[in-house]
Structure formats: C-alpha cells, structure tokens
Amino acid sequence: xxxxxxxxxxxxxxFAGLAAAYKxxxxxxxxxxxxxxxxxxxxxxxxxxxxxxxINMGGTWLGAGHDRMxxxxxxxxLETFRQYVQGDNxxxxxxxxxxxxGTLPRINPLALFDVGLAMQMLNWMASQVPLDAPWExxxxxxxxxxxxxxxxxxxxxxxxxxxxxxxxxxxxxxxMSDPAEVSLLHALHLIHSLKSIEWAVGAVGGAQQDLVVxxxxxxxxxxxxxxxxxxxxxxxxxxxxxxxxxxRSSEIR
Ligand SMILES: Cc1cc2nc3c(=O)[nH]c(=O)nc-3n(C[C@H](O)[C@H](O)[C@H](O)COP(=O)(O)OP(=O)(O)OC[C@H]3O[C@@H](n4cnc5c(N)ncnc54)[C@H](O)[C@@H]3O)c2cc1C
Numbered sequence: 001x002x003x004x005x006x007x008x009x010x011x012x013x014x015f016a017g018l019a020a021a022y023k024x025x026x027x028x029x030x031x032x033x034x035x036x037x038x039x040x041x042x043x044x045x046x047x048x049x050x051x052x053x054x055i056n057m058g059g060t061w062l063g064a065g066h067d068r069m070x071x072x073x074x075x076x077x078l079e080t081f082r083q084y085v086q087g088d089n090x091x092x093x094x095x096x097x098x099x100x101x102g103t104l105p106r107i108n109p110l111a112l113f114d115v116g117l118a119m120q121m122l123n124w125m126a127s128q129v130p131l132d133a134p135w136e137x138x139x140x141x142x143x144x145x146x147x148x149x150x151x152x153x154x155x156x157x158x159x160x161x162x163x164x165x166x167x168x169x170x171x172x173x174x175x176m177s178d179p180a181e182v183s184l185l186h187a188l189h190l191i192h193s194l195k196s197i198e199w200a201v202g203a204v205g206g207a208q209q210d211l212v213v214x215x216x217x218x219x220x221x222x223x224x225x226x227x228x229x230x231x232x233x234x235x236x237x238x239x240x241x242x243x244x245x246x247x248r249s250s251e252i253r
C-alpha cells in the first residue's frame with residue numbers, strides 16, 4: 001500500500017474538505033485530500049447536458065445571508081444569478097393542480113391557517129434547540145425519540161389532511177428523504193440553523209435565492225476551486241500538484 005506524506009490530511013473532498021484544503025494551502029500547509037468516491041464535490045454534483053447546460057443534482061443555491069459562500073464564490077471568480085421567480089406557481093395537491101401567484105396557494109383557508117400554525121409551532125420549538133449542542137435542549141430526548149413525520153401525523157399539530165400533506169412535502173424537500181426517517185430533534189436543529197421554515201423554502205430573501213453560473217461545482221477553469229478540482233479530477237494534475245499516487249487522493253501543495 002502507498003504511504004502518503006502530508007502536514008494535514010483531510011478526509012472527504014466535499015465542499016467542506018475542499019474549502020479547508022484551499023484555506024490551509026493559502027496558509028502554506030501541504031495538504032492531502034482523501035476521497036472515497038471516484039469524483040470530488042460530495043453532495044455537490046453538476047452534470048452537463050450534451051449542449052453544455054449544467055444540471056445541479058445536489059447542492060444548488062446560495063441562500064440570502066450565506067455571506068461566506070457568496071464571498072468564496074466571488075473569490076473563485078464565479079458569477080451568480082438570481083433564482084427566476086416570475087409568473088405563476090403550480091401546486092399539485094391530492095391529484096389537482098392549483099395555480100396561484102404570490103406566496104399563498106389558493107386552497108382551503110382553514111388548511112392554510114393550519115399549516116401556518118404548525119410552522120410557527122415548529123419554528124418556536126426549533127428556537128429552543130441550541131445550535132452548538134442540540135442534545136442540551138430541554139426536550140432533546142423526547143424530540144429525538146420521535147420523527148418529524150410522526151409529529152406531522154399527529155392531529156394535535158396539524159388537524160387537516162391537506163396541512164399534513166403540505167408539511168410532509170416541505171420536509172421531504174428539505175431532507176430529500178421520508179419525514180418518517182428523520183428525527184424531530186434533527187429537523188428542529190436544521191430549522192434553527194436555517195433561521196426558519198419560511199426562510200428554508202423561500203427564494204428571494206431565502207435559501208433558494210442565488211445560483212452559480214455554470215452550475216454549483218463551478219467551471220473547472222475558475223480558480224482556485226477549479227484548481228483544486230483539476231488537482232483531484234484531471235490527469236495529469238496541473239501546477240505544483242502531483243498526480244495522485246492513490247487513485248482517490250490528491251496532494252495540494
Ligand atoms: C439533493 C441536495 C440538494 C441540496 N441543495 C442545497 C442547496 O441548494 N444549498 C445548500 O447550501 N446546500 C444544499 N444541499 C446541502 C449541501 O450540498 C451539503 O450541505 C454540502 O455539500 C455538504 O458538504 P460536505 O463537504 O460537508 O459533505 P459532503 O458533500 O457529503 O462531502 C463529504 C465527502 O466525504 C467523502 N467521504 C466520506 N467518508 C469518507 C471516508 N471515510 N474516506 C474518504 N472519503 C469519505 C464522501 O464521499 C464525500 O465526497 C443539498 C444537498 C442535497 C443532497
């Protein structure tokens with residue numbers, strides 16, 4: 001087995017690992033990034049259609065207030081653009097398509113009120129979960145012993161079936177998995193870290209505000225993240241990076 005030498009070894013070439021490698025390299029450290037998969041980017045993955053159109057399969061938007069990500073993108077020479085929000089919205093609910101403009105869908109007002117109330121309850125519960133130590137929330141054990149799906153399904157929290165369906169859709173979208181598989185405590189921690197449910201699902205002023213021109217992974221020619229990507233992806237490696245000695249590692253000097 002090859003032996004790798006480095007001052008710092010980073011496990012995982014997702015954006016966190018790559019950003020850490022970039023900062024450490026700027027600080028003059030020799031860094032190795034180890035990646036288990038045959039590509040870098042982790043949960044950020046942009047596929048290009050034959051005509052060059054980028055399709056983001058994972059991490060996509062830079063949210064309002066994601067100042068460090070915006071600054072990093074700028075530093076990388078990447079441009080961003082606003083999420084397009086003109087026109088009507090469509091919502092498929094119970095097999096029926098609802099077309100509406102603005103933020104409030106034209107559905108049963110009681111169901112809308114019900115959703116709003118449940119969201120405020122969740123926002124309030126989330127505010128009780130410490131960001132740096134969620135396990136220290138007063139009700140941490142109680143909330144971790146149930147799923148966000150079970151919470152939504154309780155008639156105490158959402159009384160109408162429509163409200164339950166809408167809440168399930170919101171959390172499916174947030175977690176990319178069935179709410180029945182997500183701890184309530186984890187969901188609350190995420191809501192708190194994202195500010196609120198409204199922010200998490202919002203476009204302008206919310207989590208889905210800006211996109212990167214060319215896709216989230218950025219153009220391989222953009223530097224210096226593009227540089228890090230070239231180091232890990234392409235052969236031969238450029239600059240002072242050595243060709244990876246192990247197929248899934250790259251040295252960044
Ligand atoms: C579908 C989807 C949509 C999203 N949309 C957004 C969005 O719009 N905006 C936003 O801000 N965020 C979004 N996210 C979240 C965002 O993509 C992630 O928070 C972020 O990419 C996580 O980066 P990371 O480096 O921390 O982890 P990861 O991207 O998970 O990277 C970890 C890397 O480590 C590797 N690894 C793990 N274990 C080992 C090991 N033992 N040895 C070697 N390698 C290992 C993995 O293969 C992976 O490449 C989305 C996520 C998904 C899945």
